[in-house]
Amino acid sequence: MPGDGALAALQRRVVAALREPIGGASRARTDLPPRDVAASAAFVATANDLFTPSSALTAVERLELYHRQYWYRLLDSIAEDFPALRRALGRVGFWDLVEAYLEATPSRSFTLRHLGAGLADFVAAHPERVRHPVHAEDLARLEYALCLAFEAGARPAVAPERLGDLRLALQPHVQPLALRTAADTLWRRADAGRPRGRVAPPSPTPSRHVVVFRDDLVPTLERVHVGAYAILTAIAGTGSLDAAMARVAEAGVLPRRDAAARVTAWFQRWMRRGWLCEAEPDAAACDRRGPTL
Amino acid sequence: MTGNRFNGFSTLGIGVGLRAPHVAHVVTRRPDVAWFEIISENFLVDGGRPLHTLDRIRERYPVVQHGVGLYLGDATGPSRAHLARVKDLVRRTGTPWLTDHLCWGSVDGTFSHDLLPLPYTAEVARHCARSIRIIQDTLEVPFAFENVSSYAAYRESTMTEWQFVTEVAEQADCGILLDVNNVYVSAVNHGFDPLAYLAGIPAERVAQIHVAGHARHDAFIIDTHDHPVADPVWDLYAAAIARCGATPTLLEWDARLPSFAEVHAEARKAAAHAGRGAELARAG
Secondary structure, eight states: OOSOSHHHHHHHHHHHHHTSOOOHHHHHTSSSOOOOOOOOHHHHHHHHHHBOOOSSOOHHHHHHHHHHHHHHHHHHHHHHHOHHHHHHHHHHHHHHHHHHHHHHOOOOSSSGGGTTTTHHHHHHHOGGGSSSHHHHHHHHHHHHHHHHHHHOOOOOBOOGGGTTTSOEEEOTTOEEEEESSOHHHHHHHHHHTOOOOOOOOOOSSOOEEEEEEEETTEEEEEEEOHHHHHHHHHHHHHSOHHHHHHHHHHHTOSOSSSHHHHHHHHHHHHHHHTOEEEOOSOHHHHOOOOOOO | OOOOGGGTSOOOOEEEEOOGGGHHHHHHHOOOOSOEEEEGGGGOSSSSHHHHHHHHHHHHSOEEEEOSSOOTTOTTOOOHHHHHHHHHHHHHHTOSSEEEESSEEEETTEEEEEEEOOOOOHHHHHHHHHHHHHHHHHHOSOEEEEOOOOSOOBTTOOSOHHHHHHHHHHHHTOEEEEEHHHHHHHHHHHTOOHHHHHHHSOGGGEEEEEEEOOEEOSSOEEOOOOSOOOHHHHHHHHHHHHHHOSOOEEEEOOSSOOOHHHHHHHHHHHHHHHHHHHHHHHHO
16 A cells, blocks of 8 residues: 555645644643744645535634644643653743654654653753753653553563573563663652652763662662662673673672672562563564554 | 344443543442443553453453554555554454544554544545455454544545445445444534434444544534533434444543443443334334
8 A cells, every 4th residue: 555645645734734833722721831823824725725614614723623632632641641750840841842842753653652752862852942951851761661661561580590591681661770860759759749859960970770660560660779770781781691790890880898799689689570581582573563564 | 132243243232431540440349331342552562550451351341442543544554563463452352343443543654643534535435445454354353443523524525424434334344333423523513414324324334333422612513522422412323223223332431531330320321222213213
């Protein structure tokens, strides 16, 4: 089925119209800050070229019904997925950012659950958009990781005696993150409904390490030692316990005191939680994303 | 109720659309519901609470999958990746039939997350039928498409919506999920007679019926699923039953969601209106 016919051309015009900024009375019904936005000439032309007027509505008004529904749906979804970021940035800062992100980033997934996939990278690329860009980036990355943990898979956990002879991976819901801010604290405060507290300045390099994971079906996170973070990310990167430990030892990030005992305790904790699993034989073969039929 | 080949000869009666805020109630209180309809895309995940919940619901109730993401009218045709995910879910749920919408929603990989109307032309009908045949061949389960509510009509349309629905269903040899609320909403928005719509579609292909509430504005109606079913929609439902015979029926309620008991009570009203429809049929 070629996507270059008249139907595809029509659909491209409608999607382009839907993605135009929202203004007027439709905008006033959202939390977006006031902004003078008028329907573009392209929007008006699309409406008049494609649609008939009804006895009650012009063609432009009819297209506008779809246009506003598009925006309402996306705005509701992203606000639900990033509650701590919303609190941290405040109403105007958050919605300014979200609007800029959605204008720049079309949804590329069948599900709105993935709408915020690029928000952290967008903040990193456009730090001028927000007042606390490093906090915003960390929080966006953290909250999207929590979204992924909600729905990620879980494979059979590796038994301790097999750790040395299998190609290892982290459970899909286990995501180590390195932060430059106290984003985890901000998230916990937001999650508990407590006041945001002081926003400390970011550190120049990652200073706080957390693991986002799913515990009894609930996405959550915990702070970990930089050495634990390094081991987990090295296992994810190498698939080998020996290679991971060698890489971490070389990096010099293990605890200075009682390193062996602490590493053992970390592994015991991870094994209890089933965080380590056998890597899939060929990740590419398991990726069902393919060409359309 | 005898069912037909488009709903796996189902004898399911009145069902309720499963919504997340009601899951705990359903799992713990086990209400007397004939079946639940799930939104397929909410369960196209690799793990976690959605699948855990689904398995618990499946232990006690028949589940029918209703999709919002196959986009039968997308110019590029159905996505192989999406079909693979839906097929995995079909295996998990054992859905006796599967439905999605006669609409489009994405182009060039950009998603509108809406159920957008199509131009009603012979060419587009052929295109949709081709997509449905691919879907049926891939999923290997009876398939029915739902008529969507619409707020805009294309200049290039050359037939009525019910003619278009009939063309697609017959060319694809598939069933129809007749949403009588959508028929009513579109009838008001476009100024056609909803009874002419019912009379114009092939009744023998109706696999399932949807009822829902809508929001009335000065100049149009929006399909919001946030109210009880309006009386004119119940009347249309009775007329649909009179024409199609007893048909699995489902209440959709998505926004401003009241308690499960309230939603269930609204769904149960369908029985009385179906009885009215059966009487209409007997009276000829």
